[in-house]
Amino acid sequence: MNSTYQEFKPSAALEPFVDYYWLHTFEADGNQESPVQRCLPFGTLEIILHLDDNHCQVLHNNYWQKLPHGFFVGLYRDAVQWKCVGSGRKFGIQLKPESLLQLFNIPVASLFNNFTDLETFFGKEINRLVEKVYGQLSIHSVIAAAEAFLLAQRRNLNAERNYLFEATRLIRQSRGNLSIEAVSEHIYVSKRQLERSFKDNYGTTPKMYQRIIRFRNAYEYFYQKPTAPDWQDISYTFGYSDQAHFIRDFKEFTDDVPTVVFNDTNQQFQRPTCWGTYARA
Structure with missing residues (x-):
């Protein structure tokens, strides 16, 4: 199995909120399984989207379970193990922890050391982003959709001291x-x-x-x-x-x-x- 990973800087307008965007791609023969990957706790939040129908799996409560099509990850203190079976692509938006309150006015306390599907956390509006990036072959088109989504939220920004x-x-x-x-x-x-x-x-x-x-x-x-x-x-x-x-x-x-x-x-x-x-x- 071949694996590639890239990180992309956000536009200047979103630098106060976004650390970076990333794309992780797996190319496999059939149902070939990737080595177990580990995500380390770096003090950030993440919106993660599968760009096709093949979803990765995460080790949760000692069982491998398939991840949702789109999911949101809270602040973590533990390393998380995951793997991909077959070819697939994952796209991530790595956010600074205060960004969720600034852009969405949503506290993330309930998801410390945990994750959930996007609609459960953000509501149905975020499905527009999910639909726009699904099946996109160009990473720049994916990032453009993510930027448009976040810039729309930025219009509601409260500039008061916090x-x-x-x-x-x-x-x-x-x-x-x-x-x-x-x-x-x-x-x-x-x-x-x-x-x-x-x-x-x-x-x-x-x-x-x-x-x-x-x-x-x-x-x-x-x-x-x-x-x-x-x-x-x-x-x-x-x-x-x-x-x-x-x-x-x-x-x-x-x-x-x-x-x-x-x-x-x-x-x-x-x-x-x-x-x-x-x-x-």
């Missing part, structure tokens, strides 16, 4: 190295109030989000290394108390130790470095 959005961005900007107490002081709200707002809207605590963001930055840093990294140096660079602390956190979010992930020959954990760009016409 301390939850500010805190979420501040944690990302600091690469997870700012304490929650410091974040609270910076945005002039109490730590308890911030924790309650995170729990009500995202389904988790600011501390967990901070840990996920720190892990993401450490992972993306060492993934670029051509040879085995110095784990102690990475631990220091990304604000872990020591190497044991880094390895403990890493294992919690990936189910494995850093050396195994770095040397994984099947690249089950890793995002390939095939970047694309998208410019609106």
